[in-house]
Amino acid sequence: MKTLLSLFLGTTLGITAFCERQKPNFIVFIADDVSWDDFACYGDPNAQTPEIDKLAESGITFTNTYLTASSCSPSRNSIMTGRYPHNTGAAELHTSPPEAMLSMAEVLKQNGYYCGHSGKFHMGDYAHRGFDVIYTSREDVGDGGEKSWVQSLAERPMDKPFFMWFAAYDAHRAWGENEFSGTHNPDEIKVPYYYIDDAETRQDLAHYYDEIKRFDHYIGLCIQELEKQGQLENTFIIVMADNGRAFPAAKTRVNDRGMKTPFVVSWPQNIKRASTCDSLVSVIDIAPTFFELAGAELPEQFQGRSFSALLKKPQQEFRNYVFSEHNWHDYEAHERMVRSKDLLYILNARPNKPQLGPTDSVGSPTHISLVKSQQAGTLTTAQADIFVTPRPREELYDCTSDTEQWLNIASLPDRQNDLAKMRAVLDEWREQTGDTTPATLTPDYYLPEPGYIKTEQHGTRGENPGAARKATEINAPGPF
Template sequence: MKHFFIPILLYLSFYSTVYAQNEKLNIMVFIADDVSWDDLGCYGNTQVKTPNIDKLAKEGLKFDNFYLTASSCSPSRNSIITGRYPHNTGAAELHTSPPMDMVSFPELLRNNKYYSVLAGKFHMGPYAKRGFDVMHEQRIENGDGGEESWVNSLKKRPKNKPFFMWFASYDAHREWGPNKFSGTHQPSQLKPPFYLSDGDETKADLAKYYDEIKRFDFYIGEVVQELKAQKELDNTLIIIMSDNGRPFPHSKTRVNDRGMKTPFVMHWPNGIKNKNVSSKSLISAVDIAPTLLTLVGIESPAQFQGYSFAKLLIDPELDFRNHLFAEHNWHDYEALERMVRNNNYMYILNSRPMQPQNGPADAVGSPSFKELEILKDQGKLSAIQADVFMVPRPYEELYDYSMDPLQLLNVASLPEYAETLKSMRKILNQWMKETSDNIPENLTKDWYLKEAGLIKTEFHNIRGEMPGESLNATKNNAKGAF
């Protein structure tokens, strides 16, 4: 019994101190655009140059199983700042906006005397603007990569208020370069992921992508130096993450790890005492909002569907979630997929199995996709490379993490997994029902021709029915299975 109470007492003691200091705790979120979890050095990528992020990870806490709720820019960002699943924000599809009565965590911070700034990419609805005192959202002031207002925003803040800063880059969204970071990574020295071609065009494409990540990393370093100069680094919680996977075939818009898993680094010298450690716990992007409010002593509204993982800052080895949920809806092409993951398995439901999963239009128009097409015409694709062209696709997919951490072998049809399949299907169906998710018949159709980049179809700019719309999902605050 004694061993049970010790961590509880430590937890309460720590947070009573945090609450006492809550007006002084600063929060800074760096969010990259289209960067995968394993494209940073601290996550094991030996090819990309990210020394500033790697240093923050070494001095802080890194999360190895942090998942977004959508592998698509605006649905993901709206989900992060509202603490709600995409279909519950009313903006499940790309380039749609939540209603004006939606609440964001920056708004709650601002209402509690935080000075709040957004600098860089916005990509959310008008409701979100209530959360910021100052917004630098024009490319002319943010620069090519979206980072050039960051340091000045920090310099110009009022010094008598705690601050929240949402620093969002355009990096590493296509198109790329040239810029002063071009050439940082040499194509000839790179080895593309196994699901892409090993050709010269893909290597050059990947090098430009890594150059943009390098720029993101550089400006994070500049902001850290300014925090040090202002003597605010120790009392500032820094978060580094992305909104979805890399803009290559097999990644962005997919609901597996390549699309949905994000890097997530937390650095806070006054609050994270265990340095250079990782948490293996399953965590969802909807958990960010309630966690930040917990750390500053603000009560979370009922609208938040996530849970606070603040306890992991004290003990990263604690378990947190039993289940994660994610969704993919229209992003250039008609789609509706749902995913649930626990510690051992990932289950995917695909309601549009006759649609190939080429990736978004920008990835389809890329040199990397074109080299896959060449291999396809030559009959030289590997099984995993061919996946982006496969039609029909499985209606259900099940992956066993114990033997297949990369989600390459769908075991849904194997008899020995029948009970697991049934169980995971039940959990997903329960979550969809409880959170008012559905599968509309009249989804938004393809706006672009398949495998043709940005060539428009007759359905361009025509919206169908949004998932959850007919069930009034924006008014449903149910959290679903945890």
């Protein structure tokens, strides 16, 4: 009997271990301050991203995946909790969700996953408990945040499925020297038309693309390690970013230049050929997708839905709407955005504020070149957009004919039905999710000029959006 019992237990444990190994592994490679179309596989002529391009060639390139905030910590907290920023209690930069809030890593760990983090964290202490190992010191992660990625894969227990959150500092300012410095020749850089095409802007962009190159290189090293371990086939990989580039007209904006993220998905075992998915996806849908594929129940806290059906049929529709928000990030702000496949609507509660971007953008050579041209009176309409004040309280864009959202059609008589429809959808989302517009928001911490010059209000915090309605306790997702 003892022998039979031992055989039974051994077989049962063996089956359990086998089943655990069959669960897919998950890796999220998340860049810092990289716009959605700044990889070569998205058509950027400046980018050198061969490793990401290889993943796209055998995976799915999503073209309409949206962040919920174009700001580092609110964006990352939203992904990790599967909740909109005002529902995390951490809608503003440098704030954290409550300790009791679940993280994606914690749920996966409860379901048998080994969870590792390496690189930039920026999510507060609440999320630490979900990870088995965390590398965050500059000594461990290096200037770009990628130094311990391969090590994390090599040191993991080999008898468990794993989830890795590999978060680069690349391409966050300030630019530093690295092994890829000088990869991009400033003279060959194609400058976006809404910047000034001068030597300073070209060099600024060249440094930016050098850091994207480093991010891409370390992804390639991780792929090599996965192949060596025989784990690449069963590893679900996402390559994305937390917000738009730290240049004018991108980071902190709620239009596509700020809120859309690159989103390349690779899973060789289940995605057999290169595909493009144009369906709307929100980053709050990442955690529910992982949970479904891992066989884990979806806690009611998570406001997104699994997009796993798109892996088999990328051409089908998924969401009708995605929602995003812009709250304090160096400067006072309160904007809300809803995007459908064809329309983008913005509600701005602080139209008296220009759209300069955060201080790292305001201090950039690219921004300074725009200021000089503004003083000379030579800016084009697109280049002058960041300085416009007051701004419209409502903006509406036809994304089929105006893909970069420059022509505000909210006041056109023949678009009033579209305006009313999108306004109603956003109002419904705000009501259902408990969003608020506090009378006292966190004020500007810096003057709107280069040099990080502090205001008298520096360090003062206002009321967090959603706090008055206890939005952290509301799980309703709003319109889908």
